[in-house]
Amino acid sequence: MSLVERHTALGAVLANDGIPLHYADQRREYAAALNSAVLMERSHEGRLLLTGRDRLAIMHRISTNDLESIPVGSGRPTIFTNATARVLDRATVYVLPADRVFVLTEPGRGDALRGYLQRNVFFNDELKLASLATERRQFVVHGPTADQVIAAAFPAAADLPVLGLVELDDLLVARDKPLTGSHWRVFPAAEQAEAVWDHLLTAGAAFGLLPAGSLTYNVLRIGAARPGVGRELTTDYIPLELGLWDEVSFKKGCYTGQEIIARMESRGRIAKTIVALELEAAVTAPCPLLHEGREVGTLTSSVTEPLNGQHLGIGVVKLAQAEVDQVFTAHGVSARVTRLPGVQPPL
Numbered sequence: 363m364s365l366v367e368r369h370t371a372l373g374a375v376l377a378n379d380g381i382p383l384h385y386a387d388q389r390r391e392y393a394a395a396l397n398s399a400v401l402m403e404r405s406h407e408g409r410l411l412l413t414g415r416d417r418l419a420i421m422h423r424i425s426t427n428d429l430e431s432i433p434v435g436s437g438r439p440t441i442f443t444n445a446t447a448r449v450l451d452r453a454t455v456y457v458l459p460a461d462r463v464f465v466l467t468e469p470g471r472g473d474a475l476r477g478y479l480q481r482n483v484f485f486n487d488e489l490k491l492a493s494l495a496t497e498r499r500q501f502v503v504h505g506p507t508a509d510q511v512i513a514a515a516f517p518a519a520a521d522l523p524v525l526g527l528v529e530l531d532d533l534l535v536a537r538d539k540p541l542t543g544s545h546w547r548v549f550p551a552a553e554q555a556e557a558v559w560d561h562l563l564t565a566g567a568a569f570g571l572l573p574a575g576s577l578t579y580n581v582l583r584i585g586a587a588r589p590g591v592g593r594e595l596t597t598d599y600i601p602l603e604l605g606l607w608d609e610v611s612f613k614k615g616c617y618t619g620q621e622i623i624a625r626m627e628s629r630g631r632i633a634k635t636i637v638a639l640e641l642e643a644a645v646t647a648p649c650p651l652l653h654e655g656r657e658v659g660t661l662t663s664s665v666t667e668p669l670n671g672q673h674l675g676i677g678v679v680k681l682a683q684a685e686v687d688q689v690f691t692a693h694g695v696s697a698r699v700t701r702l703p704g705v706q707p708p709l
Contacts, residue, residue, distance in 0.1 A: 448596075675697060
């Protein structure tokens with residue numbers, strides 16, 4: 363039985379790319395994500411393997427974070443920006459043994475980032491870029507019992523710190539920043555994908571693990587105010603406006619867009635910031651956010667969570683209007699600020 367057949371047998375409705383949207387009961391999936399754990403396929407996120415002398419140096423000089431100091435067995439997220447510091451792409455860069463680098467992209471951005479990196483390889487640079495999209499699949503485990511699931515399935519990975527990665531024979535296991543509870547990524551070889559999927563479900567049964575789809579992931583993402591590709595991760599915004607302070611190094615040397623980002627940080631003043639919102643009713647994003655009749659920002663993402671019918675959103679608004687309990691309107695619907703995830707941390 364193929365992986366697609368596995369999903370279908372479990373009741374999955376698939377997107378055009380073969381990734382499950384849901385498994386017939388999204389309420390049950392979302393409840394498991396909040397109270398136990400869910401297993402999802404996320405193989406539409408690009409996976410690249412970089413080798414050669416300049417495997418880190420090229421990305422280091424064109425993206426926001428310090429990549430040359432990543433220890434073996436660790437990862438670090440970074441943002442690729444244009445000359446005016448607007449977001450082009452986001453990726454997580456993992457350093458593997460034997461002089462290899464594994465790069466995980468946002469959904470649907472594997473080929474685009476690969477092409478962008480290739481265009482930045484210059485004379486005397488040494489870099490080989492390979493897509494692992496057909497060679498490796500990607501599964502993720504989210505939720506409060508995700509740590510127990512991974513400990514039962516892959517004991518050698520149980521003690522990984524956030525953004526740590528371990529190679530277990532032909533399997534990669536990584537721990538990422540959480541959306542809810544804990545967040546783990548498992549990258550099996552394509553020929554082992556069905557067996558690894560079944561192994562995770564079996565190991566996680568005692569901890570309430572259920573399969574879930576991209577619709578549940580989207581609710582978790584918006585609930586956590588995590589910037590998403592094509593929504594917040596666009597050339598409309600600068601990384602600091604999206605709260606991605608921990609994905610920018612303020613100590614490294616020059617990179618594309620560095621002067622503008624450094625100026626914003628040194629002045630302690632950004633023009634806009636990301637906010638988490640609770641909406642009075644469902645509203646389709648994107649749309650303008652108004653305050654006292656004036657446009658002050660944009661509702662960039664919105665969703666109705668399936669358990670209690672809460673309408674959640676992400677907005678990017680002018681800094682002066684960013685206050686908890688501030689109320690905007692989006693197409694005439696009230697949108698209240700619940701959190702300020704983009705506030706500048708002490709550096």
